[in-house]
Each structure stands twice: as C-alpha cells, then as structure tokens.
Amino acid sequence: MTYKFILFDLDHTLLDFDTAEDVALTQLLKEEGVVDIRAYKDYYVPMNKTLWKDLEQKKITKQELVNTRFSKLFAHFGIEKDGVYLAERYQFYLAQQGQGFSGAMELLDSLIDRGYELYAATNGITTIQTGRLAQSGLAPYFNQVFISEQLQTQKPDALFYEKIGALIPNFYKNHALMIGDSLSADIQGGNNAGIDTVWYNPHHLENKTQAHPTYEVDSYQALLELLDKL
DSSP: OOOOEEEEETTTTTBBBHHHHHHHHHHHHHHHOOOHHHHHHHHHHHHHHHHHHHHTTTTOHHHHHHHHHHHHHHHHHTOOOOOOOOOHHHHHHHTTTOOOTTTTHOOOOOOOTTTTTEEEEOOOOOHHHHHHHHHHGGGGOOOEEHHHHHOOOOOTTTHEEEEEEEEEHTTTTTGGGESSOOOOIIHHHHHTTTTTEEOOTTTTOOOOOSSOOOEEEESHHHHHHHHHHO
8 A cells, every 4th residue: 555644635525515604604694684695695605715715825814814704795785794703603603514425434434444544634713624523423534633723824835734744643745645626725735745645526627727636536436446556
C-alpha cells in the first residue's frame, strides 16, 4: 500500500453541505420573519461562496466572514440586522445538520478494512463541523478531525498541512493522500504542501485552475478501485 494516511475534506466530499445549508438557512430566515425565503437564498449562496474564496486568498478574515455575511444579506434587501447575532443563530441551526452523501459510511468502512488511517481536514467553524460530524455518524471513523479554526490556518496554506503532520504520529508526507472536491482548497493545498491528492469530481467539472491533482475520481467506487491499484 503506497499510502497510509488519508486526509478527507468534509463538505461536498463526504457531507452534503448544500442540503445542510439550505435547511439551516430556511430555519434562520423563518425565525427572522422573512417571507420570500427563496430570494434571500438566491442572494446569500453565491455571496457566501465568494466570501469563502476571499478567505482562501486572505482578502478577508474568518471573523469578518462570519460576522458580516448575514448583515450584508439583509442589507441587500434594505434591512439592518445584527450580523453577529444572526451568525450565532445560523451556527446553531447548521451544527444540527448531519446530512451525508449516500455511500460515505460504506466508503470509510472499506478504507478502514484496507488498513488506512483516516483523518478529516476541513476549513470551517469548529462548533459547526464537530456538530455536523456527530449528527452524521461519521465522526468515529476518523482518528482525528482537523478544523481550520482550531489550527488557525486554512487550506490551501501549506501550514495547515504542516500542523496536521505534526499532530499525526509517525506521519510522512509521501505516505499521505488528500481527498477533496475543491481544486482551490484541497488540491492546491496538497500541491502547496507536497502531498499527493485525489480530486473528487462527481460532476465532471473542468479544471480551469493552476491546481494539479495527482488523481481524479468521480465516485466512491472509483476511489476504492484507484487505491486498490496503488
């Protein structure tokens, strides 16, 4: 077996963030008395993705992202709101969402049976990610869960992976594999850190970035078949 340590991204790779986000947003917006929930979601989702990209590129801080995205959302509709308070309420709802993709648990079972050590490596807010992992039932599969907020650095920074390596017993980069859906975070992060990567690409997106995945798969079964060949 070429690889021993598998670092898994969570959102869009094992956990269904889109569904979790949609449910949590609905709960928050209903609580705030919003009538046209769809209009608010249509504005929030692309805005939020842009903010996370800005965070990856160090254009904004995590605190700025978290504390302003909902005040910006409501301001777009001409309403002034306390962004910090709304952030806390959203985190409360999102932390309860444990939707995982079909087959994720079986995949992790199969990898453990094959002798791999599994670790979660995720950008995100600690309370949200730990809550969602617990709700999903996937938490016990991971030897450790590494969250950017706790490490005080995030993918794609090489430092994110350096800190992870220092916390995993007998870790060697050439025996590690980063698996994730994001070219800009997971794959570029692996490139920056000198760690091999698998681009999980179920929607067959085109790579228009400078990131270079070592491997590419479009399904969990394809991932298992790839690893069995290595």
